[in-house]
Amino acid sequence: xxxxxxxxxxxxxxxxxxxxxxxxxxxxxxxxxxxxxxxxxxxxxxxxxxxxxxxxxxxxxxxxxxxxxxx
Ligand SMILES: [Zn+2]
Numbered sequence: 695x696x697x698x699x700x701x702x703x704x705x706x707x708x709x710x711x712x713x714x715x716x717x718x719x720x721x722x723x724x725x726x727x728x729x730x731x732x733x734x735x736x737x738x739x740x741x742x743x744x745x746x747x748x749x750x751x752x753x754x755x756x757x758x759x760x761x762x763x764x765x
Pocket of ligand 1: 733734735736737754757
């Protein structure tokens with residue numbers, strides 16, 4: 695049981711070290727463009743495309759309207 699706890703702790707530490715670095719690499723490749731997630735369909739799109747709302751971001755006006763009407 696203790697062995698599993700140590701393995702989980704080690705995995706968590708490795709995850710914490712690896713994940714922020716891979717995110718930084720992604721940002722450098724994309725330049726200054728931030729990727730946003732559509733609140734309706736979950737697709738990723740550059741911040742220059744789509745619609746940015748005050749509460750959520752959307753890939754198109756149709757999904758913004760659908761999301762707002764479902765609230
Ligand atoms: Zn969408």
